[in-house]
Amino acid sequence: MAQALLRWHDAHQFCSRCGQPTEKNVAGSKRVCPASKSIYYPQMAPVVITLVSDGTRCLLARQSSFPKGMYSALAGFCDIGESVEEAVHREVAEEVGLEVERLQYSASQHWPFPNSSLMIACHAAVKPGHTEIKVNLRELEAAAWFTHDEVVTALKRNDPYTQQQNGTVPFWLPPKLAIAHHLIKEWVEKSTCSTVPA
Numbered sequence: 050m051a052q053a054l055l056r057w058h059d060a061h062q063f064c065s066r067c068g069q070p071t072e073k074n075v076a077g078s079k080r081v082c083p084a085s086k087s088i089y090y091p092q093m094a095p096v097v098i099t100l101v102s103d104g105t106r107c108l109l110a111r112q113s114s115f116p117k118g119m120y121s122a123l124a125g126f127c128d129i130g131e132s133v134e135e136a137v138h139r140e141v142a143e144e145v146g147l148e149v150e151r152l153q154y155s156a157s158q159h160w161p162f163p164n165s166s167l168m169i170a171c172h173a174a175v176k177p178g179h180t181e182i183k184v185n186l187r188e189l190e191a192a193a194w195f196t197h198d199e200v201v202t203a204l205k206r207n208d209p210y211t212q213q214q215n216g217t218v219p220f221w222l223p224p225k226l227a228i229a230h231h232l233i234k235e236w237v238e239k240s241t242c243s244t245v246p247a
């Protein structure tokens with residue numbers, strides 16, 4: 050978190066109104082422009098991350114920039130004016146063409162990479178009978194439904210690169226520090242898909 054704050058100070062040394070240098074306050078919680086009197090506060094971008102389930106399987110996806118074999122839950126930045134619920138519906142529809150319902154908040158996390166984001170993690174159920182994935186190839190490389198057993202096995206893979214066979218890295222999941230890991234583990238442990246209220 051400290052690094053994220055230092056990066057923000059570094060990138061906000063000048064006033065965007067008048068171009069004059071800004072000054073950091075003693076606590077480092079804001080910057081002030083002595084010329085225009087403008088005050089600048091560190092910013093965090095809200096991001097929704099959603100684990101979609103069809104009752105027995107969960108949907109995981111990967112971007113081409115991810116390490117080989119790694120799949121995660123669907124994530125995306127909230128647009129201005131959007132609620133968390135609206136962002137979840139829009140992101141899932143945009144990325145995999147599915148409609149979701151019964152959203153359930155799970156947890157949140159500050160994520161400093163590449164800039165400060167507030168990750169808001171939710172579970173959601175796909176509309177019954179409408180599970181066909183249409184991968185948006187501008188955003189994702191692949192997306193698929195994974196069974197409970199497949200996810201349990203993947204969670205146990207700490208170092209997938211040592212387990213590769215014929216040069217193929219097996220399916221693996223984000224590390225423990227990522228909220229995506231928490232969301233997936235929660236789904237496995239509590240069978241969240243079946244406990245989401247009807």
Ligand SMILES: NC(=O)C1=CN([C@@H]2O[C@H](COP(=O)(O)OP(=O)(O)OC[C@H]3O[C@@H](n4cnc5c(N)ncnc54)[C@H](O)[C@@H]3O)[C@@H](O)[C@H]2O)C=CC1
Nearest residue numbers: 094096121124125126160162163166168223227228229230
């Ligand atoms: N902690 C975790 O478990 C996870 C964290 N993440 C983080 O969530 C964030 C969003 O994930 P993705 O959509 O996959 O990221 P992404 O990096 O693929 O960004 C998608 C698009 O959003 C745009 N964008 C970048 N910053 C923005 C901002 N502040 N506001 C609005 N749009 C912005 C970019 O131009 C890009 O086209 C990333 O920062 C990623 O690192 C993603 C998955 C898991």
